[in-house]
Amino acid sequence: MRIGLTGGIAAGKSTVAAHLRELGAHLIDYDRLARQVVEPGGEGMRRIAGEFGAKAVNSDGSLNREWMADHVFSPQAAPDARKRLDDIEHPLIYRRAQELEREIDREYGMSTVEHGNAGRLSLSPVIVHDVPLLAEVIDTIPFAFDHILSVEAPEEVRIERMERTRGMSRAQAEGRIRHQPGRERRETIADTVIDSTQPVEQMFERLDMLFAQWQ
Numbered sequence: 473m474r475i476g477l478t479g480g481i482a483a484g485k486s487t488v489a490a491h492l493r494e495l496g497a498h499l500i501d502y503d504r505l506a507r508q509v510v511e512p513g514g515e516g517m518r519r520i521a522g523e524f525g526a527k528a529v530n531s532d533g534s535l536n537r538e539w540m541a542d543h544v545f546s547p548q549a550a551p552d553a554r555k556r557l558d559d560i561e562h563p564l565i566y567r568r569a570q571e572l573e574r575e576i577d578r579e580y581g582m583s584t585v586e587h588g589n590a591g592r593l594s595l596s597p598v599i600v601h602d603v604p605l606l607a608e609v610i611d612t613i614p615f616a617f618d619h620i621l622s623v624e625a626p627e628e629v630r631i632e633r634m635e636r637t638r639g640m641s642r643a644q645a646e647g648r649i650r651h652q653p654g655r656e657r658r659e660t661i662a663d664t665v666i667d668s669t670q671p672v673e674q675m676f677e678r679l680d681m682l683f684a685q686w687q
Contacts, residue, residue, distance in 0.1 A: 473598045473686045474615060478606035478658055479623030481648050482630040482638075484668030484675075488623050489602045491676055495683045497598040498576045500569050509564040510535045519560045524553075545651050554651070566614050573599060598686050607653035610661050619686070622662035624655055625669050 475497070479485035493499045509516040512533030521529050524543065530536045544553045580597045601615060607622075625633075627649060634645035659665055664682065666675060 473619075474617050475598060475600045475686065476606050476615075476617035476620040476661075477600050477602045477623070478604060478620065478662070479666075479668075480625070480627075480630055480652055480655060480658070481604065482633040482645075483623045483625045484666075485602065485604070485623040487668065487672070488621070488666055488675070488679065489600065491679050492598075492600050492683065495680065497600045497683065500572050500599065500601050502565060502569070502601065502603045505565045505568050506561060508568065509561055516561060516564050520557070523556055523560060545647060547647075562609065562612070569601065570614065598683065605652060607657040607661050619664065619682075620662045621664045621666055621682075622655075622658040623666045623668050624658070625667070629669060 475492075477485060477489060477492070479488075489499055489501070508514075510520065511517065517529065517533065517535065520535065520540075524540070527539050528536055528543075540557070543549050544557050576597060576599055601617070603609070603613070606613070606620065630649065631642060631645045634640045634648065635642060638645075640648070666678065668675065
């Protein structure tokens with residue numbers, strides 16, 4: 473069972489992902505994969521340096537995130553800068569996600585063999601792909617999803633959260649939102665929308681019911 477999980481920045485997606493993991497889901501975190509593919513010395517960093525120049529790389533070989541943010545996400549960025557970065561990162565991220573799925577498959581297969589027929593009946597792996605920009609890449613991502621969840625909150629709530637918990641200015645928060653698919657696009661691809669402004673206990677109860685149905 474493959475689940476797509478998405479949502480706007482600061483909408484509460486991480487809270488939902490953490491609870492699904494507690495319930496027993498296998499989580500593939502695309503934000504984490506995005507960090508991994510630009511680790512110093514890796515293929516991603518070599519290609520970014522070749523595409524954007526030496527200023528994209530810090531002296532220790534790490535990604536110069538502040539410089540990249542100015543040259544990819546700011547209003548002054550070149551119109552094709554985001555696509556050039558995505559064309560480097562996305563294939564590497566998808567490749568790693570496929571590798572993780574194969575590892576989960578092997579783990580599940582070994583557990584089934586170990587427990588015999590009872591294990592085959594009782595084990596139903598749920599793999600959650602936590603993809604912030606799923607609505608943007610739904611036509612190119614090399615996975616088909618059985619269900620898609622979108623975690624949502626009003627824009628003003630999200631801006632306040634980014635200012636309070638991430639130290640962003642309002643302009644920075646609005647810029648991050650501007651560079652993500654809008655709520656309408658996310659809800660179009662989702663079969664379930666989770667309102668993260670409801671009491672957390674109520675949200676978790678709904679997730680519990682969904683997870684039981686998936687299994």
